[in-house]
Amino acid sequence: MSEQVDLLISARWVVPVDAADSTLEHHSVAIRDGRIVDVVPTNTAHERYRATTETRLPDHVLIPGLINLHTHAAMTLMRGIADDLPLMTWLQTAIWPTEAKHVSPAFVRDGTLLAAAEMLRGGITTCNDMYFYPDAAADAFNTLGMRCVIGITTIDFPTTYAASADEYLSKGLAARDAWRGNPLVHFTLAPHAPYTVSDATFSRIVSLSNELDLPIHIHIHETTQEIADSLKQYGERPLERLARLGVVDSQLIGVHAVHLTAGEIQTLARHGCALAHCPTSNMKLASGIAPIADVLKHNIPVGLGTDGAASNNRLDIFQEMRMAALLAKVGTQDAAVIPAKTALRMATQHGACALGLEHAIGSIETGKWADLCAVDLSPFETQPCFDPVSHLVYCAGREHVSDVWIAGQACVSKKQVLQKADNELLGVARVWQNKLSSRID
Numbered sequence: 001m002s003e004q005v006d007l008l009i010s011a012r013w014v015v016p017v018d019a020a021d022s023t024l025e026h027h028s029v030a031i032r033d034g035r036i037v038d039v040v041p042t043n044t045a046h047e048r049y050r051a052t053t054e055t056r057l058p059d060h061v062l063i064p065g066l067i068n069l070h071t072h073a074a075m076t077l078m079r080g081i082a083d084d085l086p087l088m089t090w091l092q093t094a095i096w097p098t099e100a101k102h103v104s105p106a107f108v109r110d111g112t113l114l115a116a117a118e119m120l121r122g123g124i125t126t127c128n129d130m131y132f133y134p135d136a137a138a139d140a141f142n143t144l145g146m147r148c149v150i151g152i153t154t155i156d157f158p159t160t161y162a163a164s165a166d167e168y169l170s171k172g173l174a175a176r177d178a179w180r181g182n183p184l185v186h187f188t189l190a191p192h193a194p195y196t197v198s199d200a201t202f203s204r205i206v207s208l209s210n211e212l213d214l215p216i217h218i219h220i221h222e223t224t225q226e227i228a229d230s231l232k233q234y235g236e237r238p239l240e241r242l243a244r245l246g247v248v249d250s251q252l253i254g255v256h257a258v259h260l261t262a263g264e265i266q267t268l269a270r271h272g273c274a275l276a277h278c279p280t281s282n283m284k285l286a287s288g289i290a291p292i293a294d295v296l297k298h299n300i301p302v303g304l305g306t307d308g309a310a311s312n313n314r315l316d317i318f319q320e321m322r323m324a325a326l327l328a329k330v331g332t333q334d335a336a337v338i339p340a341k342t343a344l345r346m347a348t349q350h351g352a353c354a355l356g357l358e359h360a361i362g363s364i365e366t367g368k369w370a371d372l373c374a375v376d377l378s379p380f381e382t383q384p385c386f387d388p389v390s391h392l393v394y395c396a397g398r399e400h401v402s403d404v405w406i407a408g409q410a411c412v413s414k415k416q417v418l419q420k421a422d423n424e425l426l427g428v429a430r431v432w433q434n435k436l437s438s439r440i441d
Contacts, residue, residue: 064348077111135178150186199245324346
């Protein structure tokens with residue numbers, strides 16, 4: 001007797017990102033109630049299962065949904081308004097003034113909606129977001145059926161969103177309470193950076209992290225100026241200060257981490273921290289080359305992030321996989337460092353580990369949510385194909401993503417986002433281009 005399942009996806013290749021680094025040919029993934037129930041050869045699958053829906057992908061590679069471990073989704077609305085500037089100039093002369101004038105719940109919802117659609121069409125099924133108005137962001141992600149981890153952003157100066165650190169935290173925690181029980185929406189504590197958050201606020205965040213079992217998502221050691229300013233103000237490097245305050249522990253997701261000493265890498269490893277590597281943003285802002293090869297040698301989970309579309313300017317994890325691998329090679333002058341399989345693991349399983357979601361997402365394994373991405377390798381520019389994992393990192397791009405599922409639900413089919421029409425999303429973009437153009441003019 002065959003067993004009933006909701007969905008059977010049969011592909012030319014399945015790359016589960018499992019412990020064995022398998023590449024499975026002519027395999028199928030069986031899904032029921034949003035979760036993976038089996039990964040078996042396609043012939044066996046047809047004998048073992050009756051599927052309500054079957055999707056055949058004869059020229060595709062099926063991989064876990066990609067994880068964007070660091071982004072500011074709503075900043076999609078500021079894509080390209082301030083290019084070719086170093087970080088602090090970019091923030092102080094362009095980004096912060098624009099935010100002061102325009103950021104609102106509507107801005108965040110619409111910007112996040114556009115970001116979610118872009119990410120979904122590029123195979124990203126989960127993102128770790130940091131921005132204002134978390135309730136509006138969660139609503140946008142939920143509208144498109146995208147898995148998200150929303151940051152309870154906290155800084156020690158007022159914005160249109162909140163007047164004090166206490167207000168940032170109380171509003172963020174209220175949003176967390178409002179979305180509790182939604183399986184697609186998770187939260188982190190997200191102090192912006194050491195240079196925008198006080199010792200007292202960090203102490204409160206550490207207490208909340210311990211009490212609520214929430215990760216701490218923070219920019220750290222992004223530029224040499226950040227480190228010099230910290231030495232001048234506090235007499236210690238930012239990571240040393242965070243360690244003194246109890247921030248450096250297994251809940252920490254440090255973003256960028258471009259400038260790390262050997263001792264700091266050992267500290268991160270000893271405390272079980274994770275990092276979000278954003279190679280394109282680091283290059284565009286001239287922040288430097290992060291020592292990711294050395295970090296990985298210490299078994300620190302390193303996921304990949306795009307940062308926001310104002311500093312990248314793409315929300316494209318295929319690009320980040322490629323840049324992470326190539327930048328590490330040129331930075332170390334070692335062509336073997338960060339091979340394609342490692343880059344793919346960084347974009348999937350490492351991101352899940354960093355978020356504390358490795359039991360649920362990040363690989364194609366029985367019991368996990370069916371968050372999946374299909375990449376079409378049939379076009380001539382991806383042929384011939386001797387190794388699909390090599391092609392995923394060095395050849396294919398987000399334009400080759402054909403289908404995306406989250407918890408077994410189709411979110412992208414035949415390269416089209418299903419929950420919102422393209423013309424509706426373009427209309428949203430036009431509205432905000434008109435509103436923000438006065439700043440640029």
